[in-house]
Amino acid sequence: MDNTRPFPASELQQRLQRTCAALAENSLDGLLISVPESIYWLTGLDHWGFFAAHVLVLNRNGEMALCCRAMEKITVDNQVENAAFYGHRDDEELSDAVLKAVADLGLKGGRVGIEKRSLFLTPRHAELIQQGDAHWVDASGIADDLRQVKSALEVEYTRKAARAADLGTLAAIEAVRDGASDYEIAAAYHDRMIREGSEYPGFGPFIRPTTRLGEEHTTWRGEVFQNGDAVFLETCAAFRKYQAPMGRLAYVGSAPEGAEQSAELAIAGMKAICAALTPGGKAGDAYDAWREVAVSAGLHDYERHHCGYMVGIGFPPSWTGGSMVTSLFPNSERTLETGMVFHAHSWFTNTDVVDYFVSNTVLLTENGAEILTNTTPETLIIR
Template structure:
């Protein structure tokens, strides 16, 4: 946070890819409101995304970033490839965006003819031929925000471009892959601290405090999700974390966390057992590892996500668990802003019904989850990169079973 990690060349290539996608869809401009996508194109990394941001991407010339005026210092420091227009708190980002699109569309000090031409189309085209793309399923695109845009610019054809930039983000550049490796190293350091703190009688809060402090000291930034660390009896609560309890002998402890470097995440998950592990859980640990390895073998360029899931399920079926199914065996990761490390409000999962094509440069959080099987419980997860030489497991924490 507080620094732009991208080179001008990297940002330029991304913008060119977005504009190629715009041309393919016959779009005259796009308005981006997803924090992850705005960061991807500009490098703006701050906590101000709780308020609406709008990145206006024309077919040529400078992009324009619209948000609260008070963010000027951070934006001028971090953003090199977009003009900034800030609004006061007595109006909204939509108010300023509409006024900007209608009346000026460019800062007075940097007027551009191509942008003036776009304004002319907005003002003069009565047939609504101008096509503007918006991310209607973005966390930053509320009903009120979208309504204000549409009501104030009636002679425009609005196109839903949800996923346009997200799809470009799936394949990571060499620079991004390096950030993922750095995040993975922090994930391992934080997991080691959490595991070391777990013991009979340890406070849930003390364990998480050690984990989080270690993560920060190791160079980690605020992750999209805070560490999920909770006792096995609360496993099904999914997106909850520590409470006021004390870990007790004989119970499992769930750990899922991710280090974060320049908004890039490399999550891992482990199940730690306090004092001892049941025999059936130890046997399930071996199945979990085998199924994880099957996913690694299946991850190849050109295969479909459903084929990867099928490889995981085949191992599960072979050991007599054909009744057991999961909604996915992993999902794509990379850029993430709170409250998620999944890259936005959607999860691009390795599901049984997904036709997502696997490509070199993709990064995943692979989960081999076998909890509630009736024959033992275990799970393990790691961040995985599909590189030119095959799969690279980025997180290195021992798979277990780990007994504390």
Template sequence: MDIGSVVQGSESAFPKSEYDGRVARARQRLAAAGLDVMVVTGPENIFYLTGQQTPGYYTFQALVLPVDGDPVFVIRQLEYFNFIANTFIADAAVYQDGEDPVGFLTKVIRDKGLAGKRVAIDKRGWFLPIAVYEALQAELGTIGDAAGIVEALRAIKSPLELEKLDYAAAYVDAGMKAGLAAVKPGATENDLVAAMMGAAIAAGSEYMGMEPLVSSGSRSGVPHGTWKRRRIEAGDPAFLEMAACHDRYHAALMRSAWLGAPPAVASDMMKACQDALAAALDEIRPGVACEVPHLACQAVIDKAGYTDAFRKRLGYSVGISFAPDWGEGAILNLNKGVKTELQPGMAFHLPPALRIYGRFTVGVSETIVVTPTGHRVLGTIDRALLQVD
């Protein structure tokens, strides 16, 4: 197919050598799992291994990665030129609108002589419909489970990946500063979000994996509520959480504000969140189990008497994300019972928040990277509850 003036790899987030190393490590893990070929359908894993990124991941795409031999990418024709610009992969199998992409994929697998091999797919991926899995199974027989093959590699970021997170953290700082500055009597929740997204994008952010979570007044007391035109009044709380993105790598941040003097219970809850975050950060270093920072956070909240208001994980891995999420919680969480040890290069968002349901929420967060000796906080925004007179 004629690619015109599109240059192979010209839009790639990383040099070819970075992907070559990732593919080699994925193949080692496939071989160790007794598998011959992996079909990758999740956009995050596809991006990690190839550099392919497109908002059009709602249409079918798949990377066929054998342990031996060249990979082949199955992609919609409209996305082919995007694929050329973003990847260094030579072999693409292009299907047209109106063709059955799953049938097309199985034909590619057969034509490559892989149908009789031990084929696996990332079964726990976001974008693997049951119908697709059943169709593959009907055509190819038993399909193995490749979940975790790529995710284990993604959990530990390379130096080049950490650079992307640093950029994203700078963008989210810019967005949060603008959002907090917009918290004024008479401003609407939309005003806050417009300021946050405008500043983050102006600073360099691309489209985020999830929208900002911004609410005010009693609306802020409902978890994961977000902007809906409400006008902020004197005495209102305002809750702000957002992420920003650089080459699909996300950093996130949460802060809280109050118009006027907050009630004592809100101040107490905010102090508990701040102390819980500090206690958790004190535990983050290589060799520590993921549950340890969570338990430290929970202990502070329990001592403050807010156990019933904190029934969630402390934090989650961050890195590559596409909608509908800005996190990598499917890879690793800081939560009770998670015994995986922290390693240098892991990155997390830690957002302890407390609320009285239907009244208000307060919280504070940081995105951090595990270093050889401890951790590094990526953000620079003051953690205090902002009081607006």
């Protein structure tokens, strides 16, 4: 396979066939895909141009047209072989290019799906497109669901990302010391994970002190750690855009009384999640298993929004794989399948026990869950 292209033509063709079958199952003549992860999955287009809306138009025959800014033509010509290019100038509307492609692909007047939950298709774009001659249907999630089970190649890419995340996290931990700034720790992480072959991840890493532990999505900003502080590390690496997140908590110099027990609790929670991740099981079972561990420690009222979520292809601003978070949340009836990949969390913070958490990239195999980020210790870390 050409190293400049992430997927062989045969794999792209298989994905296209599956997508066409999904159109038939949903009684759709065509589909407009605007989620960058799905466009990449079907065409191999890998760039930062997705900040401006792209729309991939697909019909049931497997013909595709990629609509985006005209300035992206060289990139698309270099990377994409299975879709025609429809470029628009910055003084033109994306919708005009999309509707021309809709007509050229024989979809005018047909039943056409549009992803209304896409972060990247603005209301203006969507409204102008839907003024075109077609019966428009909300098709959010159709392409996303097709990406959930990973091929052997996708698993290989995820393993490479997990190794880079693991070694980068170890480097970040090694940089933790009395007087170290979060800039130093972030730099150590990035240096190692990039040298290990990682591309830019979807976002992060998140590095913050205990005082900001509850701020789910904030990161380094110039704070200096002192003895007794905790260093929160939630990191991620990516290979061919496949994301591998993980997380650890490290204490500087010394840990508070009870930290050892909290670490054991977090580890027990991770083991419970992994034991519940079985082919044919339900996503909600994993949450229930983690919740039982919390209750066993006396945390009867402690709930979280989930104990993990699926990961795969990810473009900024997220490593969760698109416009939605497909998570291991309470009572989820989503069926688990071999080849799914999760960022599993065992998170005990701002509770009646000492703060600690671990998270890992976990692959669901025929034999159960396999932790891919398995080099960095889960046990209590004191630097």
